Amino acid sequence: MPKVTVDKDKCNGDGICVSVCPVSVFEMQNEKSVPVNQDACIVCRACETQCPTQAITVEE
Numbered sequence: 932m933p934k935v936t937v938d939k940d941k942c943n944g945d946g947i948c949v950s951v952c953p954v955s956v957f958e959m960q961n962e963k964s965v966p967v968n969q970d971a972c973i974v975c976r977a978c979e980t981q982c983p984t985q986a987i988t989v990e991e
């Protein structure tokens with residue numbers, strides 16, 4: 932099962948991951964991205980590649 936991690940110190944709260952994830956893994960909470968729906972991740976890596984601060988790590 933994929934593991935999606937957001938480094939809260941790096942997250943700038945722009946919400947790009949919320950926009951690019953095709954299966955709605957992320958939700959904004961207190962202006963930080965939280966991977967609330969990791970089980971749905973299809974490991975497309977759109978979040979990893981598009982996050983401008985490299986805050987997201989996806990492990991298969």
Ligand code: SF4
Binds near residue numbers: 955956974
């Ligand atoms: S790898 Fe793809 S499916 Fe998984 S959390 Fe990132 S954008 Fe969503």
